[in-house]
Amino acid sequence: MPVKKEKEPLIMHPRPSSIVAALYTLRDLDTDVVILHGPPGCSFKHARLLEEDGMRVVTTSLDETGFVFGGHDALVEVLEKVIERFNPGRIGIVGTCASMIIGEELHEAVTQVQPDVPVIEVDVHAGYRDNTKGVVMALESALASGIISEAEFERQKALLKEATMVEKRHGAASKEYLEPNRGDLKYKVAGRLLELLKQGKKGLNILNAKKETAFMFADVNLAVAQVAEKLGSGSNIVNMANLDDNVGLPKNRRNAREIKEDLKEKGFEIHHIIGGLDEYPVAGNTADRIIGEKYSDYDFAVISGVPHALPMDNIKNMELFSVTNGPRQVVPLKDMGHTHVVVEIDLHPKTLGVSHIVESEFGATLREMVKDA
């Protein structure tokens, strides 16, 4: 007897798109130019943002005529122009809802043009519940063209599965509707944190950030260490960070290295590396284990990046300070038991195209307030 699929809960608030997820993955694979095969406005904002990271994103600009009569010729033309204009070493072609519905075959254009550089084709639309599907599809194609190894592919797939679970458990996919929320006032939260430091309380300072967002989240942890130092309680702070630069796709390794160098230069010592920049869904487990072994009696924890990926087991009795960039992450974090939740608004756009740590608002608030302390 045919078995009915378990119906996934409907989530009504806007979610990340698989098309965009594929674009980011191509960037992490050091793709030079990506052609979005579809309407001119598709994924506009992210396409622009990704250009900050040096990847060019162009569109075949399918219009009503293209939808009716097909976009093969447009794709061939744009592919030829891309090769001529940018002389790229690696090209990506990404589908959109429109081109996938009308049955466009990305590969046909590639066969016709015969570029002499690798082309990663991703037959993706945005109709998937989990945006990580777009990442998997991009990686599958990269695997097929020999750009990544089978082992790395499997590693990434396992991480993505975990990332999806993290979002379903306590993230933006945990509730049918989440109201956007700006979180707690930064100066109040900073005030409380300085108070604890002044009292000589022991704290964990954990960076568990997703990829390039770490460029700003790291500043939060850096600021915590700096103000603790100023208040004479520097030795009470234990720093953990997911900045392993030996794992992940090329861009993630590079970024981990850059952030570590910055931190080192500013005298920030990382006591525990808990994973790589793409390991944020599982690095929390490593942190949890270390806390259980050594620091379960600590008084507070500052967790920046993806705080909801850190299991509550060993930190539930601590006063928790969370720094996120998702306005829809505030309510789930409060529900988990995070006392203070602050949101770094517009963090992501500010961390694209950078190779050094970017100042965070919470970090700046801490540094400013410690002057009066």
Added chain:
Amino acid sequence: MPKQIAIYGKGGIGKSSTASNVAAACADEGYRVTIIGCDPKSDSSITLLQGRRIPTIMDLMREGIDIKEADIVFNGYKGVKCIEIGGPEPGIGCAGRGIIVAISLLKKISRAIEDTDLVIYDVPGDIVCGGFVAPVKKGLVNEAYVLTSGEYMPLYAANNICKGLSRLEMTLNGVICNSRGALNEEKIVSEFAKEVGSQLLAFIPKDVLVQTCERDGYSVIEKAPDSQIAAVYRKLAKSIMGKRDGKIPVPLDDSRLRELTRI
């Protein structure tokens, strides 16, 4: 690699009858055959399953079924594997997209299109959109056949299909005439086949036996194996299974097409 064929032709011209009789004839010869009906009527397989209507892939998708091979692949006459793709409700959604999705699902959950000697795609009426030609575009078809009669409209459709195939750089491996009793019919279709760069593979005379057997839920191969018409289908099946190179067809212009029907 199995022989993977698609049978194209104007709606109502007899693609499904031809497909199922050819499938049955090949099964008689000991070939392992898979038939994939892409027509929303899902009538390619019904005569191989003694009149039984099987659930279509799209029916199950609509119901939210976690589709497994056993839900969509059914054993028919002499082990012919029958699969029906189906379609959305008339006037809602997009049948072309449906075919794309169904085909990729089928590829994922079943080896019916690999572990076999012959796959027959019974494709909707005419080449119209990207979705309808998905089997060809996804590389699942390596031979195409056009079914027509000697009348102008079916020939017009056949010529359009040639346009589509040439655009897709897909070979045409033969033209089949399903007679409607038009004047000089065999000559007209044979000439058409030659001019587009192919050949007439079979002339199937109009025989009420085909409809009678269909009404009872059988192919003529099964129900009337000794009939003349069964022999015609057998011959066609033999000719399809025989090795023959196809050519990318060259469609005719409309005035030539009209001239042809006046032979």
